[in-house]
Amino acid sequence: MADLEKTIIKAREKLEQAYLVLLKSAGFLESKDVGKSIPGYEELREKIKPVIEADHRQLGDYKAAFSRFVSEAAFTAFNRLVGIKAMEVRGFLRQQVITKDVKTGGKSVAHLLYLEANPSASSEPGQGIN
Numbered sequence: 001m002a003d004l005e006k007t008i009i010k011a012r013e014k015l016e017q018a019y020l021v022l023l024k025s026a027g028f029l030e031s032k033d034v035g036k037s038i039p040g041y042e043e044l045r046e047k048i049k050p051v052i053e054a055d056h057r058q059l060g061d062y063k064a065a066f067s068r069f070v071s072e073a074a075f076t077a078f079n080r081l082v083g084i085k086a087m088e089v090r091g092f093l094r095q096q097v098i099t100k101d102v103k104t105g106g107k108s109v110a111h112l113l114y115l116e117a118n119p120s121a122s123s124e125p126g127q128g129i130n
Helices: 002-025 042-059 062-089 109-117 119-123
Strands: none
Touching (some): 002 042, 002 062
């Protein structure tokens, strides 16, 4: 059980780190809202901004609102991934969404389909996953 717990904690930490990078691109730093995003992240910024602002009003502290957003977003993403994985294992999904398969070149079906629709992503780091 200790290994499972360590794996879960590690996965949550990786998700939180990913959200920190995403938020930075959207113009939200841990200490302040920059007020603008880098090009291409404007739409994402507009979706995140009301959530952080509402928490800021409720908590009275921007840093606490930022931290809450990162924590809740990572928790939600992790739970959704676990849910999809559980559905895959039980056969509720027709194709494997997350699990890598030899038949799909060591990629999940979803990743393979993404690369087919976006061939330029295969030359990028992470092949579009990042």
